[in-house]
Amino acid sequence: QVQLVESGGGLVQAGGSLRLSCAASGSILSINAMAWYRQSPGKQRELVAAITSGGSPNYADSVKGRFTISRDNAKNTVYLQMDSLLPEDTAVYYCNADILGRASDYVLRKAYWGPGTQVSVSS
Numbered sequence: 001q002v003q004l005v006e007s008g009g010g011l012v013q014a015g016g017s018l019r020l021s022c023a024a025s026g027s028i029l030s031i032n033a034m035a036w037y038r039q040s041p042g043k044q045r046e047l048v049a050a051i052t053s054g055g056s057p058n059y060a061d062s063v064k065g066r067f068t069i070s071r072d073n074a075k076n077t078v079y080l081q082m083d084s085l086l087p088e089d090t091a092v093y094y095c096n097a098d099i100l101g102r103a104s105d106y107v108l109r110k111a112y113w114g115p116g117t118q119v120s121v122s123s
Contacts, residue, residue: 002026002101002112009093009117016121017083022095022114024076029107032098034071034078038091038119045094049080063089085121092116 008020024031035050049069050058057069068081078095095114100107 001103002028002099002110004095004097004112004114006093006095006114006117009119011120011122012085014085014087014121014123016085017081018085018119020080020082020093020095020117020119022078022097024097024099024112027102028076029100029102031073031076032100034098035096036069036078036080037094037096038089039094039116040091043091048093051078082119085119087121087123089119090121091119093119 002024003026004022004024006020006022008018010018012018032053033050036048037045038048039045046060048060048063049067051069051071059067066084071078094116097112099112100109
């Protein structure tokens with residue numbers, strides 16, 4: 001079974017920083033794109049940042065210049081460095097990964113989600 005587990009959320013004052021981590025584990029053959037999404041109460045889940053297997057990043061306009069996504073392929077881990085945090089960044093942050101994994105006697109390509117980690121930014 002493939003699992004994603006996020007860590008690093010918490011409460012921070014506006015202008016502060018947090019670093020989120022998401023580690024994939026299980027019967028993994030390869031990981032393609034990895035991404036961070038967020039969802040705040042009453043809003044739809046939105047893409048924050050994504051990164052290809054080759055390391056090319058893409059960001060939502062609202063976080064450009066403040067957030068940095070990176071990955072360590074050897075550790076099957078993706079990171080999100082969040083600087084200059086704003087109260088509107090408050091949300092549950094979810095990790096997503098496009099993973100080719102092994103399930104008994106076959107291989108399966110699937111998008112996996114982590115359970116989420118809360119980020120709260122106070123003004």
